[in-house]
Amino acid sequence: MTQSEIWRLSATDLTALTHKGDLSAENAAQAAINRMEQVNPDLNAVVENLSDEALRRARALDQARAKGETPGPLHGVPVTIKVNVDQKGHATTNGVVALKDVIAPEDAPVVSNLQNAGAIVIGRTNTPEFSFRADTDNPLYGRTYNPWGRHISPGGSSGGAGAAVMAGIGALAHGNDIGGSLRFPAAANGAVTVKPGLGRVPAWNPSQKTERGLLAQSMSVQGLITRSAADLHLSMPSLIAGDPRDPFHVPMPWRNEVLDGPIKVAFTKNTFGYALHPEVEKALDTARDALIDAGYLVEEMEPPDVFECGRIGYRTLMGEVLTLMKSDIEAAGSQTIQDIFDVYFQEFPPIVETEMIRMLAKRSHYAREWSLFLQDYPLVLSPFLPRPFFKPDRDTEGAEGVHEVLGCAVYAYAMNFLGLPAACVPARLAELPSGPQPINVQIAARRWREDLAVDAAAAIEARVGQMYIPLWERMGTGN
Template sequence: MAEKPIWQWSASELADRVANHDVTAEVAVTATVARMREVNGHLNAVVDDLGDEAIERASGLDAVLKESGPVGPLHGVPVTIKINVDQKGKSTSNGVKAFNDIVAPADAPFVKNLTDAGAVVIGRTNTPEFSFRATTTNELHGRTFNPWNDWASSGGSSGGASTAVMSGMGPIAHGNDIGGSLRFPSAATGAVTVKPGLGRTPAWNPSQSAERGLLAQLMSVQGVICREVRDVRLAMKSVIAYDPNDPWQAPVLFEGPALEKPIRVGFTKNTYQFDVHPAIVQALETARDCLVDAGYEVVEVETPDISEIGETGYRALMGEVSVLMLDDIRRHGSSEINRMFDEYFELFPPFEKEELLRQMARRSFFIRQWNLLLEHYPIVLTPFLPSPTYSWNRDAEGKDGIMEVLGCGIWSFAMNYMGLPAGIVSPRIHDGLPVAVQIVGRRFREDLILDALEAVETRVGVMAQKLFERETL
């Protein structure tokens, strides 16, 4: 069998082969840049092509490798960065025309951690306006397409990131997640990710002129989207490097203590008030069977009320957004995003004044209840959405569309509100598109989630490989 083209290599394989002098970083990056330029014209995942400077950096890394060895575990690995995070000298537009002239004075800590580990940034990826939709399109850069088909959404807000990795534009893509922005795109494209827990990865933009709201600080995290679980693990070990600019980050080792086996997994199919599609049930059962086969003890459980937690978290965030972001949205947002925010506020009435403070105080109750569950079941297998992938503009098709895409995302919002880590893997395909499930874990135990995701991936296969095989037919 012919060897896979370099742009299909995992980050783990690529880093090993560069370190062992089997291939140069320049050759690997050049091949990936060529792939990016071949397919990005249609997919529109990368909106700032940094290929030429990436190849130059890769050449410099080759010289360093010969002189003193790899600079870090990602030496020569091509990556992409989302356009809502600072990269020195580049625009941090957040998908908004009026912000396109905001040029970063320095790298955000997450970007610095990646490049310090030897990663090579080949491009910057698309996001919706203000990074606040479950699909990726904006007036500045246009729509990002799902690599499986043109009908489906690429997810949001890190849709450019997920499309980039799944189509071969680098094996690691930076993204972030305040309500599902790493997980929605991964679910939409069949990529894998772990939304880190609060305090795990550093978050700060040197270009910012004001501090983010408290809920944004508590709910939003920086992470990666990859084709393979082992690459999420590889990248996460580098990006958790401590940075004092983030007051929430805790310098905790990535691997926690080993747990007594068999590890108990809580399992639920509950989608509350939302009807569950048979394909979701099948995906959950497939993931459960994979975990059982891998030696986990899977027990069906009733979790604390995710419907209440998810809705409370979203309404609280809307309360903060209405005070701290709405002026910018009204002034600089498109008519479409403004109409959507009107609908968000109708569907999820923002908590205000005393009620907002009371609800934020109650957040600790929700976390406590889940911490107690996680004491008995260190990881929990859950639905992510009650239905498979949605059409690309469904969340802009009125309140029914918003409910079908975002309103039902209670399993997503709840994890952000509580600051718990949660991963995505797709065990099945339905109607030609991946179907995802979510695995939740204890805070600072992303390693346990990755173990479980890998157990599923090992048994069902890497979803990206199915996409690549289809491309060659």
């Protein structure tokens, strides 16, 4: 098998070969590194190349296997890590110039879990300043570009991760999500992801000096962006392994009980007054039909309080940001990010003081209403965004830009406030005047049932096809 054939492999196909001994970890890593060196100069998705370190680790894995050690479930899989998470010996910059020398003393749990499973980190990926944009650009590393073309933002804040994995730079890409930061890049690049629920994946940065705010802790989760739903089923069981450094981690298995009868799916096209673009509507119809073909029982049904829950949740988060982060943003952020935050505070008037305490309490009301609804409808199929993905720097264009980027994305941050899992999967490739772009939909699920959301994503993917195939045809696959 040639190097150009190896980097194309999914994590699932790659591990089938490494476990049988038909492919070495070193060859798997080298192929991904070659691909990274070929395409990353145009994308700027990976901002720290870890090739030497990766190859040393790959050789060590091969030597251990030769001595009879059992390979891990992700043996030899090349992965990338986002620069806002600690990796021992490397800077946790969070896209901020002032943090460029903050060297991690130890690995974060997600890094440990991936490496304990046999994965090989080949590079660290870009994020916007403070990981608080749905686009990816910063003064430290510069702009990340979408492999579909420069007419589309790569998304954020895990924009480097989404662009990297869809361009073939590693089979798995780590990212995180406080209001959509796994799902925005998946939607922008045509990738597949699942935002895990609260407590599902252990999280902590050993380099941090203070604990994060309560909402940051409860809304932010760690996850993976992949090219296929099958790769989520392969990799997420390793990612959710427990770590005592996260005292609120919930040790639940990846797969839970099989549900009786056809699974009921609540299907909605409601965009709360924001115009539903025809291409998004076509994607939703395709996703619905795919689930029906796969044996799901899909019914048009409105889930409770999405708009109110999402807006209240993000306004409360902005209250916490205003209280705990504003001074850091003013001290270390560029003028661009400061201006964006000024507009964030206009779009989402921060809820503070006594009203913040009330809204934190009301979060349980929203979660309870959803819990009851999901007893009858374990899955909810909805838009992710009401229109195709936006252009780069749209959020720098004042109130109108921020409104298009984040204001209408209530299905995104509502799931973070509720702490529920939500998958994001492409359901259509749209040919727009600006150029081609994928259209993703969202599938929310019961608490602890990320597996159900990924199963549904796989059913949609089976009908639509995997979006990396037409992307690589447009890019030219190279060698």
